[in-house]
Amino acid sequence: MALVRKHPAAAPAPVQGDPRAALEGVTAAERREAAHRLAGDPDAVDPLADRLARETDKSVREAILLALGHIGTAAAAERLFDLLGSEDVWLRNAAIETLAEMDAAVIGALDQALADSDSDRRIFAVNILVSLRHPAAADYARRALAEDAHVNVVAAAIDVLAEIGTPDMIPEIEAAAARFPDAPFLAYAARAASRRIA
Amino acid sequence: MTAPFNPSLPVVTDSDFVRFRDFFYRKTGIMFADNKRYFVDKRLQERMLASSLIQFRDYFNMIRFQASGEEFQTLVNLMTVNETYFYREEYQFRCLVQSILPEVTRRKRPGEPVRIWSVPCSTGEEPYSIAFQLLDTWADVDRFDIEIVATDIDTTVLEQAKRGLYGDRAVQHVPEATLERYTRRVRGAYEVIPDIRDSIAFARVNLADSLSTRQFRNFDVVFCRNLLIYFDDASRRDAAQTIYEALRPGGFVCLGHSESMSRISSLFELRKFTEAIVYQKPLSAEA
Numbered sequence: 001m002a003l004v005r006k007h008p009a010a011a012p013a014p015v016q017g018d019p020r021a022a023l024e025g026v027t028a029a030e031r032r033e034a035a036h037r038l039a040g041d042p043d044a045v046d047p048l049a050d051r052l053a054r055e056t057d058k059s060v061r062e063a064i065l066l067a068l069g070h071i072g073t074a075a076a077a078e079r080l081f082d083l084l085g086s087e088d089v090w091l092r093n094a095a096i097e098t099l100a101e102m103d104a105a106v107i108g109a110l111d112q113a114l115a116d117s118d119s120d121r122r123i124f125a126v127n128i129l130v131s132l133r134h135p136a137a138a139d140y141a142r143r144a145l146a147e148d149a150h151v152n153v154v155a156a157a158i159d160v161l162a163e164i165g166t167p168d169m170i171p172e173i174e175a176a177a178a179r180f181p182d183a184p185f186l187a188y189a190a191r192a193a194s195r196r197i198a
Numbered sequence: 199m200t201a202p203f204n205p206s207l208p209v210v211t212d213s214d215f216v217r218f219r220d221f222f223y224r225k226t227g228i229m230f231a232d233n234k235r236y237f238v239d240k241r242l243q244e245r246m247l248a249s250s251l252i253q254f255r256d257y258f259n260m261i262r263f264q265a266s267g268e269e270f271q272t273l274v275n276l277m278t279v280n281e282t283y284f285y286r287e288e289y290q291f292r293c294l295v296q297s298i299l300p301e302v303t304r305r306k307r308p309g310e311p312v313r314i315w316s317v318p319c320s321t322g323e324e325p326y327s328i329a330f331q332l333l334d335t336w337a338d339v340d341r342f343d344i345e346i347v348a349t350d351i352d353t354t355v356l357e358q359a360k361r362g363l364y365g366d367r368a369v370q371h372v373p374e375a376t377l378e379r380y381t382r383r384v385r386g387a388y389e390v391i392p393d394i395r396d397s398i399a400f401a402r403v404n405l406a407d408s409l410s411t412r413q414f415r416n417f418d419v420v421f422c423r424n425l426l427i428y429f430d431d432a433s434r435r436d437a438a439q440t441i442y443e444a445l446r447p448g449g450f451v452c453l454g455h456s457e458s459m460s461r462i463s464s465l466f467e468l469r470k471f472t473e474a475i476v477y478q479k480p481l482s483a484e485a
Contacts, residue, residue, distance in 0.1 A: 135263055163221075
């Protein structure tokens, strides 16, 4: 019989040393391990985010993003929002996915994100609203709908409300489309969203 | 087909169904075709009644915004058929023998074992199926030591797995000759023979707990089928990290047919073999 039973080794000894220092370790395994260990430490947001900005190994990047998601504070969300302007598509998308799971922490950082001077970053921030499990998500989409000056941000907000809106928001959606008479696609999006949530 | 009208049941309209279906797909990757309408409606109505939310809109808002995600999880459990049996998704076991192991063993040093992790192993059908398949069909089975580790979070199912006792339904897809070789009849049931039972290491592990999974390393193949569909996105990504850490560079992970690692993590490479699509930790990755 070629099958052999070999139990997994008993739990290995806890890793010693300062995980912040290990974030700068030589091997990817060391840096991943450090990220895992810092996942419960709210004071580790800056060292993790700083390392993420320099990190090139994808597995370590994922471990750091997971750690920031686990920390789940507004400070962690703010550092992730910073990445929405990254030229690195993978990093930007990974930040969006992480933020989408952070619910209340994201809400705490949205005021700043929706006031960003870069409309692309505001669009990404609005898009995250659709995935949040938080009752205030629709209110932030409504705010973008009413206040944002960029047509594509408003379009993103309409798309969000098509998913999480309620019938009482239909007048706001129609009013937002009316703010941009030169953008017929917005009127179409508003009609589609209104039909969907009516 | 819509559910037959029953005035005492909450109403799920056509557009409700479409909204729910889109939402459920985004969250789980599972898409219900139109012919699953009755199946979906019935379960939605059951949970709406249990939650005392008779209007679909109210119930839909709850599953989207409930902070704990508990109701959504309950719904996922209801919507996914949680049954296991020997040789389930058997094409993956064929893939293991015909495509994965030849590739894995080409890189083995003399004396190095082949290590396979079945997680979650539930009541044992999967790790025993792997053992049967290897013993029956892998030509190189005697050239390597094969270590099969089978884990689950649930100690009750682990005890059942260790006993290795199964009814007719569980073994219905096992070839008769295989059953004769590797099981014996015990009071109308099929009991896996001690040689095989004793060769599999059963252990409790919580895949979401990185501390308890640190001892699981250097695997060549991980079977993690129909588990991730029960997790939320963050937990799936955690699990993907755990599996990544557990695999040797070049190791493979097999997921359930409705699951896609590409939707969870970019750590793995998609491998399309003749028998199945699986995922591989890059050979260039650090151990």
